[in-house]
Amino acid sequence: MRALFPGSFDPVTQGHQDVLRRAARLFDEVVVCVMVNANKTGRFSVTERLDRLRAAATDLSNVTVDSHTDGLLVDYCSRVGIDVVVRGVRGVPDLDHEMPMARMNRELAGVETFFIAADPALAHISSTLVTTMSQQDRVPDR
Known part of the structure; x- marks a missing residue:
């Protein structure tokens, strides 16, 4: 089974x-896809994000990297024949945000959502936090 792991990935x-x-351990193939979120101002270009994702997945033979910068996620899924979306959730706020989208994707195109709970050691990290910290040129105290 093929799955899509979408996100802005910025960074x-x-x-x-x-x-x-x-x-990648659970699905036959995972397409990790850079999506453009109109509500976010990107720090890195789509090309830079794609390059970073490819570098992160060099040892994962069943992972491909792509982008979709115009249209709905379900449009992309339909075009490439994917029926499952993978979403990482760090906690209840993420789940509250993701559930309406999961329901809509299922209603619009029969695309199911598979949630993976974040590793507790990494759950406090978000792209927004990383971007904010790097813009301030600060490293958080440990």
């Missing part, structure tokens, strides 16, 4: 890499 985090590796 790619260790949490993204963890979810990707775990999904």
